[in-house]
Amino acid sequence: MIDLLDLVTMPWNWLVEPLQYGFLRQAIWVSAFVGLVCAVLSCYVTLKGWSLMGDAVSHAVVPGVVVSYALGIPFAIGAFAFGFGATVAIGYIKSKTRLKEDAVIGVVFTGFFAFGLVLVTKIPSNIDLFHILFGNVLGISQQDIIQTVIAGTITLAVILLRRKDLLLFCFDPNHAKAIGLNTQLMYYTLLSVLALTIVTALQTAGIILVVAMLVTPGAIAYLLTDRFDRMLMISVAASVTSCVLGTYFSYHFDISTGGSIVVLLTLFFVAAMIFAPKYGIFAQQFQQRANKKQLNEVASTH
Amino acid sequence: MTMTASPLNITVDNISVTYSNAKLALYNASCTVMPGAITALVGPNGCGKSTLFTSIMGFLQPSQGKIRVGGLPVQKAQKQQLMAYVPQSDEVDWNFPVSVFDVVMMGRYGYMNFFRTPSQKDRRIVMESLERVAMADFRNHQIGELSGGQKKRAFLARALAQAGKVILLDEPFTGVDVKTEKKIIDLLLQIRDEGHTILVSTHDLASISTFCDRTILLNKTVLATGTTEEVFTEDNLTLTFGGLPASSLRQMTSNRTHSAEVEA
Numbered sequence: 001m002i003d004l005l006d007l008v009t010m011p012w013n014w015l016v017e018p019l020q021y022g023f024l025r026q027a028i029w030v031s032a033f034v035g036l037v038c039a040v041l042s043c044y045v046t047l048k049g050w051s052l053m054g055d056a057v058s059h060a061v062v063p064g065v066v067v068s069y070a071l072g073i074p075f076a077i078g079a080f081a082f083g084f085g086a087t088v089a090i091g092y093i094k095s096k097t098r099l100k101e102d103a104v105i106g107v108v109f110t111g112f113f114a115f116g117l118v119l120v121t122k123i124p125s126n127i128d129l130f131h132i133l134f135g136n137v138l139g140i141s142q143q144d145i146i147q148t149v150i151a152g153t154i155t156l157a158v159i160l161l162r163r164k165d166l167l168l169f170c171f172d173p174n175h176a177k178a179i180g181l182n183t184q185l186m187y188y189t190l191l192s193v194l195a196l197t198i199v200t201a202l203q204t205a206g207i208i209l210v211v212a213m214l215v216t217p218g219a220i221a222y223l224l225t226d227r228f229d230r231m232l233m234i235s236v237a238a239s240v241t242s243c244v245l246g247t248y249f250s251y252h253f254d255i256s257t258g259g260s261i262v263v264l265l266t267l268f269f270v271a272a273m274i275f276a277p278k279y280g281i282f283a284q285q286f287q288q289r290a291n292k293k294q295l296n297e298v299a300s301t302h
Numbered sequence: 303m304t305m306t307a308s309p310l311n312i313t314v315d316n317i318s319v320t321y322s323n324a325k326l327a328l329y330n331a332s333c334t335v336m337p338g339a340i341t342a343l344v345g346p347n348g349c350g351k352s353t354l355f356t357s358i359m360g361f362l363q364p365s366q367g368k369i370r371v372g373g374l375p376v377q378k379a380q381k382q383q384l385m386a387y388v389p390q391s392d393e394v395d396w397n398f399p400v401s402v403f404d405v406v407m408m409g410r411y412g413y414m415n416f417f418r419t420p421s422q423k424d425r426r427i428v429m430e431s432l433e434r435v436a437m438a439d440f441r442n443h444q445i446g447e448l449s450g451g452q453k454k455r456a457f458l459a460r461a462l463a464q465a466g467k468v469i470l471l472d473e474p475f476t477g478v479d480v481k482t483e484k485k486i487i488d489l490l491l492q493i494r495d496e497g498h499t500i501l502v503s504t505h506d507l508a509s510i511s512t513f514c515d516r517t518i519l520l521n522k523t524v525l526a527t528g529t530t531e532e533v534f535t536e537d538n539l540t541l542t543f544g545g546l547p548a549s550s551l552r553q554m555t556s557n558r559t560h561s562a563e564v565e566a
Contacts, residue, residue, distance in 0.1 A: 047399070161417060167400075168408055170398075171395065171398050171408075172394070174359070174361060174389060175389070175460070177359070178359055178380055178385055179412035180412055181411065222399070226446075227399055227401070227444070228399045230399075
């Protein structure tokens with residue numbers, strides 16, 4: 001009897017006990033919100049093949065954060081400006097040189113990032129580089145929460161309203177052009193929401209891990225379904241669950257929040273990769289064996 | 303649908319295209335794609351066929367010359383939904399999580415509001431287009447689950463749903479068996495008879511004389527243009543394909559015409 005009761009109360013306490021602390025309640029809902037925003041965008045990032053672009057933008061925001069603090073403006077503005085600026089620079093350099101895109105991205109984002117490091121060591125500010133790099137949702141300030149929520153809400157609104165055009169742009173930009181739509185605008189819309197999402201996730205995951213939040217949920221969902229609507233739902237479910245549970249783990253075991261969120265996401269990914277009903281490793285092997293058997297049967301009847 | 307308006311032509315006036323590596327892809331190309339006919343755009347690999355094709359579609363800005371569709375600049379024609387495009391198979395990401403119905407609905411986006419909410423009419427036209435290419439039963443399939451011919455038909459349905467007056471098809475017969483090819487050809491002939499102008503980019507010389515009214519031979523510039531019969535002379539083919547022995551080409555094409563006649 002006691003054991004059974006324990007089985008119920010222990011997880012209950014595990015979940016409820018942290019909620020008495022205001023900062024933790026806050027951290028949980030903020031990271032759940034960030035998880036939602038990242039998950040929605042990650043479907044587009046996965047389908048468009050923009051993971052490296054996401055990595056680039058996340059690193060490129062560093063100088064923006066430093067400059068914002070130096071000028072006394074909200075960090076989101078500077079971060080967005082530099083993140084978006086990096087993507088424009090990438091597009092420009094790619095069109096003007098004979099370099100392949102991955103080389104251009106590599107040069108630009110490390111350049112921006114290095115510039116940020118230089119600034120952070122030279123401009124006097126109270127920025128903790130560690131927090132920018134690895135996130136600090138447990139110690140997030142009210143001001144930062146406001147900025148996170150604003151950036152995230154704009155992102156969600158833009159994607160929601162333009163979701164069909166953005167999906168068409170990812171799938172068949174030529175057709176979009178052929179029916180007279182402005183693909184240039186779509187390209188920059190997707191880039192700006194990418195930069196905005198990174199601004200949203202900056203405080204939670206940190207710039208090193210934000211790319212995981214931008215790619216992994218979409219990748220998990222892509223392995224599990226053939227329909228975009230379902231892909232969105234699965235992506236959101238995996239991402240929000242990881243963010244909430246990750247924050248709990250971070251509290252209970254005293255580990256890095258961003259780290260535990262991304263480890264959880266990665267575990268979900270590994271599970272999906274192995275057990276996905278159609279595209280999982282097991283399913284594919286099973287299918288191959290079934291095909292072989294069928295072939296053998298056909299061969300033996302002849 | 304207003305199919306009563308007269309078919310549109312495409313005029314290509316002195317087009318030259320140079321790529322950024324200073325390679326000349328196309329120079330002084332001029333030709334007219336006749337209204338209400340099926341025209342083949344033919345030439346060997348690297349002849350500038352896809353360059354001309356993508357210039358007509360407005361995906362590429364020529365460094366010189368102009369292109370008009372029904373007298374309008376390409377972009378204007380596109381805004382008025384006059385031009386539909388059926389892409390080459392290897393240009394499409396077949397793993398993309400969209401259904402056949404979704405793809406055909408994309409043909410209607412140009413008619414929809416800012417949020418792309420399909421109306422009852424859009425849905426009806428999509429279903430009609432799917433039925434025309436006999437793909438209605440497959441509407442809920444993810445596009446990667448289709449066979450080569452079904453994939454082609456799905457994208458043809460999108461062009462039909464768009465109701466463009468001019469339809470451009472890029473290599474429509476690659477990865478398609480002969481039977482399916484015939485089905486697609488029959489469909490193209492029907493569409494032509496309803497007043498569409500059709501331009502087919504192809505390297506499949508054998509099939510051209512079975513369904514293309516006109517042919518444009520291309521190798522860096524327009525070498526010959528006219529009815530397929532006029533254009534398919536030994537001299538022209540030698541001129542265009544250079545290295546290939548023209549006699550074998552003629553044999554290929556005449557065999558094909560022959561078998562088609564027997565079938566018909």
